[in-house]
Amino acid sequence: MQAIRTDKLTKRYGKARGIEELTLSVGEGELFGFIGPNGAGKSTTIRTLLGLIGPTSGSAQVLGRSVTGDRRALLEDVGYLPSETAYDAGMRVRDVLRYSASLRRRDCRAEAARLCERFSLDPARRVDELSLGNRKKVGIVCAMQHDPRLLILDEPTSGLDPLMQREFFALLEERNAQGTTIFLSSHVLSEIQRHCSRAAIVREGRLLACDRVEVLLGSNARRVTLRGEAELGALAGVRGLRGTAEGMSFLYSGEMRALIGALAGQPVDDLTIAEPDLEEVFLHDYAKGGDAHDGHEA
Amino acid sequence: MTVTRHELRQGRAPLAIWTASIGALMAMCILLFPEMKADMQGVSDLFASMGAFTQAFGMDRLALGTLLGFYAVECGNVVGLGGAMFAAMTGACALSREERERTADFLLSHPVPRAQVALQKLAAVLLEVLVMNAVLLAVSFVCIAGIGEEIPCAELLRLHGAYLLMQAELACLCFGLSALVIRGSAGAGLGIALVAYFLNLAANIAESAHVLRYVTPFAYAEGAEILERGQLDGGLILLGAVYALAAVAAGIRHYAQKDIR
Numbered sequence: 001m002q003a004i005r006t007d008k009l010t011k012r013y014g015k016a017r018g019i020e021e022l023t024l025s026v027g028e029g030e031l032f033g034f035i036g037p038n039g040a041g042k043s044t045t046i047r048t049l050l051g052l053i054g055p056t057s058g059s060a061q062v063l064g065r066s067v068t069g070d071r072r073a074l075l076e077d078v079g080y081l082p083s084e085t086a087y088d089a090g091m092r093v094r095d096v097l098r099y100s101a102s103l104r105r106r107d108c109r110a111e112a113a114r115l116c117e118r119f120s121l122d123p124a125r126r127v128d129e130l131s132l133g134n135r136k137k138v139g140i141v142c143a144m145q146h147d148p149r150l151l152i153l154d155e156p157t158s159g160l161d162p163l164m165q166r167e168f169f170a171l172l173e174e175r176n177a178q179g180t181t182i183f184l185s186s187h188v189l190s191e192i193q194r195h196c197s198r199a200a201i202v203r204e205g206r207l208l209a210c211d212r213v214e215v216l217l218g219s220n221a222r223r224v225t226l227r228g229e230a231e232l233g234a235l236a237g238v239r240g241l242r243g244t245a246e247g248m249s250f251l252y253s254g255e256m257r258a259l260i261g262a263l264a265g266q267p268v269d270d271l272t273i274a275e276p277d278l279e280e281v282f283l284h285d286y287a288k289g290g291d292a293h294d295g296h297e298a
Numbered sequence: 299m300t301v302t303r304h305e306l307r308q309g310r311a312p313l314a315i316w317t318a319s320i321g322a323l324m325a326m327c328i329l330l331f332p333e334m335k336a337d338m339q340g341v342s343d344l345f346a347s348m349g350a351f352t353q354a355f356g357m358d359r360l361a362l363g364t365l366l367g368f369y370a371v372e373c374g375n376v377v378g379l380g381g382a383m384f385a386a387m388t389g390a391c392a393l394s395r396e397e398r399e400r401t402a403d404f405l406l407s408h409p410v411p412r413a414q415v416a417l418q419k420l421a422a423v424l425l426e427v428l429v430m431n432a433v434l435l436a437v438s439f440v441c442i443a444g445i446g447e448e449i450p451c452a453e454l455l456r457l458h459g460a461y462l463l464m465q466a467e468l469a470c471l472c473f474g475l476s477a478l479v480i481r482g483s484a485g486a487g488l489g490i491a492l493v494a495y496f497l498n499l500a501a502n503i504a505e506s507a508h509v510l511r512y513v514t515p516f517a518y519a520e521g522a523e524i525l526e527r528g529q530l531d532g533g534l535i536l537l538g539a540v541y542a543l544a545a546v547a548a549g550i551r552h553y554a555q556k557d558i559r
Contacts, residue, residue, distance in 0.1 A: 052558045071409065082403040082404065086399060086404065088304075088308050100404075104408060
């Protein structure tokens with residue numbers, strides 16, 4: 001069974017764009033990435049899947065149930081972490097967790113305690129005194145304490161420090177190994193690249209591509225920035241070459257050995273080879289609506 | 299009743315503040331009565347010469363020198379208007395607060411149908427109104443006993459019953475509104491309470507504005523009329539209940555289908 005299936009799902013806010021004819025499917029047990037820059041329509045898609053907003057046209061199913069049908073049944077086995085976590089003022093962490101469990105008519109105390117300990121979250125703290133990262137942790141525990149079949153996470157790592165991010169992804173992989181389907185929305189390419197098997201890319205409300213992550217990233221391009229002077233000659237895999245104040249910068253998708261060989265012996269003072277950020281991938285590969293990889297239904 | 303319990307817990311502070319404020323004002327009025335009682339004949343004569351103003355507050359039909367007459371005018375206005383403002387504001391914020399404070403995504407991503415969320419929130423609003431009125435009635439009993447007057451139980455129950463129904467109707471009307479208005483809903487609620495109050499004053503003053511009695515819930519909470527008739531106006535209360543139910547039904551229907559911001 002598909003955990004998530006959308007068919008030409010469209011959401012418009014009056015004349016403003018939300019998402020346009022989004023068709024994708026996520027199999028049960030997948031750890032699926034949903035990538036796109038800010039304003040691409042990721043949150044709109046997720047909020048439509050949860051029934052928080054209604055589709056303008058098209059259809060969507062979550063765990064086999066229509067998003068426009070019975071909300072109780074739809075949300076029973078879903079855990080959701082919104083991109084912005086907000087709770088009623090004056091509540092303590094344990095109150096929020098109890099309230100969430102109580103709304104699900106479940107006793108989640110044992111799992112909540114285990115997750116709080118794992119994330120170093122003090123249940124006695126007031127939520128309005130928490131930092132952004134700690135509020136996020138409360139959201140993570142709320143989303144996971146009832147051990148849902150499907151986890152929908154919208155920008156889950158914003159605000160989490162690197163150690164907590166590592167712990168969070170370790171937990172996600174454990175849950176995924178136990179059969180939980182995870183739908184992970186993010187604009188951080190490396191998160192999706194490291195942890196997801198498949199991903200969809202959205203831009204301006206449209207699905208540009210949906211495939212295995214390594215296929216989406218295609219060439220494994222790297223951003224190369226060097227200080228000094230270098231003649232690259234006919235080195236294959238160089239794109240977007242531009243001069244900088246002290247040297248040059250370009251995207252490189254060829255053999256690393258060939259690049260190092262080409263630069264050897266040249267007056268290069270410093271060299272940085274880094275993952276391109278998602279914006280660059282979009283600019284180079286998906287700028288005009290997916291000309292590098294054809295979007296297709298997964 | 300998880301949502302109701304949560305709402306009651308969250309609403310404790312405003313409820314306590316409003317109840318204490320209105321209760322204190324009401325107690326002050328009652329405790330001043332023995333001192334003012336002797337001068338009331340002169341005051342009544344003064345009010346009698348004030349024409350429309352006297353009519354507006356029903357003072358042409360009440361004996362201000364008696365505890366009940368004084369209570370219906372002074373405490374009636376304090377409890378009526380203060381309670382109406384609290385009820386309207388609480389109702390108007392019930393649904394809109396979640397979206398305004400961005401907690402709606404948290405609440406509505408749980409497996410609880412929206413109509414049930416809305417009904418549980420309405421139950422919390424009405425319970426708060428009930429608690430406030432029960433406390434105010436108790437304060438009234440204690441204060442009247444404190445000044446050594448005989449407690450007119452039946453009349454006080456009728457007056458406070460009318461205030462409770464009026465506040466419940468306003469709470470329901472504003473609850474319906476809270477499904478539509480996200481920002482400024484508290485202000486809108488206060489506005490509705492004040493407009494309803496002044497519509498009743500207008501209906502009392504001008505014969506041509508008498509029809510407004512069928513619009514404002516203050517009409518059946520009019521102290522002078524309740525004491526005069528010895529009973530509540532069932533017709534107006536029934537009409538108010540119809541307005542309240544229609545507003546609640548429309549609000550819940552809209553809330554169940556709307557896009558959450």
